Amino acid sequence: MDVLGFSAGGHTALALAMQHPARVRRLVAASTFFSRDAVPDEFWEGMKTATLDNMPAAYMDADRSLNPEPGHLERLFELDRQRIVGFEGWSEQELGRITAPTLVLCADQDVMSPEHAVRMSRAIPGARLLIVPGGHGDYLGELAPSDGDLRPMLATLPQLLRFLDA
Secondary structure (H helix, E strand, O other): OEEEEEOHHHHHHHHHHHHOHHHOOEEEEEOOOOOHHHOOHHHHHHHHHOOHHHOOHHHHHHHHHHOOOOOHHHHHHHHHHHHHHOOOOOOHHHHOOOOOOEEEEEEEEOOOOHHHHHHHHHHOOOOEEEEEEEEOOHHHOOHHHHOOOOHHHHHHHHHHHHHHHO
8 A cells, every 4th residue: 555644644654664564555754754853852842731722723623523522632632642742763774674665755844854854765765855845734735834725735746646656
């Protein structure tokens, strides 16, 4: 299967590719990081004290429309927050176990630096690297940063399709 993991979901995608290499045909690691030094200390401090009130309303509304069960959003938020706070990272040697053709994708104004994306792409054997102009996820049409402007996504999409079709 082809796997695209964005942001915190990128950790899941990387873990899947490392732990179950036969299941991943192609991997896109988008706006994600493999080590804690990829983001400023303020990121980790903010995650320790984050509350549901910090989540953009668009994401809360989307989850509640898909999962109307009372308390679902709160549980989801807390599980994700704890997972990020507890993330210890991987070494470049661990990333070297990824066998799937991989595209490391980030924006030049992303949460992690383009330099970190370069490190990741060099640690994964044969990985390709794509750095696009923009911010965290707007190049994928991610709702909060794109504010509904799909032009960055439409510019990036041909590159993603070319990689997946190769």
